[in-house]
Amino acid sequence: MGKAGKGDEQNLEVIYIEAGDRGSLLFFYLFCFCNQSDIIKIEMLDINYLRENLKEVEKALAKKHTKFDLEKLLKLDDKRRDLRQRIEDLRALQNKLAKEGKSASRRTEKAVEIKNKIKKLEPDLASAETTYFDQAIKMHNIPDKSVPSKEQGNRIEKTWGKPPKFNFDIKSHEQLGKELDIIDIERGVKVSGTRFAYLKNEAVLLEFALVNYLIDKLSKKSFIPLMPPILVKEEAMFGTGFFPADRSEIYEVNPGEDSMYLIGTAEVPLAAYHTNEILDEKELPKKYWGFSTCLRREAGSYGQDTKGIIRVHQFDKIEMFVFSKPDESWKIFDELVKINEEIFQELELPFRLVNISGGELGAPNAKKIDTEVWIPSQAQYRELTSCSNDTDFQARRLNIKYKPQPSNLNPQTLYVHTLNDTALAVGRTIVAILENYQQKDGSVLIPKVLQKYTGFKKISKQGQKA
């Protein structure tokens, strides 16, 4: 139910329609109110940490493209804290009186007075919570020290391999796809509209070969395989940070009826897998990989990548997702990037690692390393995979914790850290293979590591397998 919808036009519209259907404006207000108070309980950020490290946090957030008024946030916190304390004191008194009064079994003037005082203060607290929440929800994760600022821009951390040299006029993947009869964009558009395509013949086999190659690879690294649902509830979208920020990217199914959302990445159901759980420390880090079809509206990207299948509404992806202890997450981050490197080294595709600057970092990310692979027809490196450490940002919203083992006297639960990393964006990898492995005669060789999975070594014009 419109949980993350506060201040979101699209969502308000949905609510309004529903309210109209039932012909009640009152319903509309009730609906909105329930909306917020439900999630308002989530502590989206560590306000005490922020309070104690204000300067540091300010400095880190300055790397970002958005400005944050931390002073205001702290003031709003002070206000709700104060009101909460006053109400709690009154309640303590009320509870005491109720206990004393049970024998008397009758109302006293003092009890009524306290009751009324509380009733008067409660709306104030509710609005203070709401104001605080509205401010807090806009906060981004705090970028790591190693993240370049917006001004510095993305930083290339490493380059591997060299772009291939061709002694003939190269073709783009859409050209190759059409001539080899393995990618059918025209009919994709006919059936589903722009940014849809059919894979056909060897491209289909190549897709499954890539997937199988990766399953083998990840199985050796003790990841737990998951086939997640691709339709999720709003809580999952909110918890992973896609709502409210990237709402326009998400397909909604039967608005107002089912209000389900199609995932743009398996990250969403993988992250939400442990929602509201306290994990056993001994099991951490918990590493998963999930295969899913991903659906994205690509709203506002009209001019970009209009040709080919680099940017489409639907594609398949294998995503790695890790729940870790806070002090291990950066080590795991490096391990994940290492896997990205290994994969492209084995596929023998030239790539570079890019440390994404604060200017482009998503709200949940503390750091992000993209792996960009050389795309010959564009004569540039393009993003194929993306590894992020979201630290406790998602864990807070999804309420995923663990209890530290050395059960000292007062073992408090802590939020886990979450990391997500594309293991394989199947469509874009096919693009990279087609273009980098193309031959003068218009055929395409298959990377050695994949040949045992495809069963053929070459895709050629007649559709003959070599």
Next chain:
RNA sequence: GGAGAGGUCGCAUAGUGGCCUAGUGCGCUUGCUUGGAAAGCAAGUAUGUCCGCAAGGGCAUCGCGGGUUCAAAUCCCGCCCUCUCCGCCA
């Protein structure tokens, strides 16, 4: 799509306005006992937040949110979720 049932501590259950500061059983932890184990016995067994050096204490949470009341797990309203049966179906 039609008809019903239900959501209480990790699990299972009790609880229909104040003896609930949520009982009991199981599980788990620790201790006693033992050559060791089992059994037995004893104690403990949630989360959040606030105050406090700590010990400890306040408040909230019985699916969620409102309402009634001096007092709500319990009564009223709305919502969410789960399950069962019938129908349809890969």
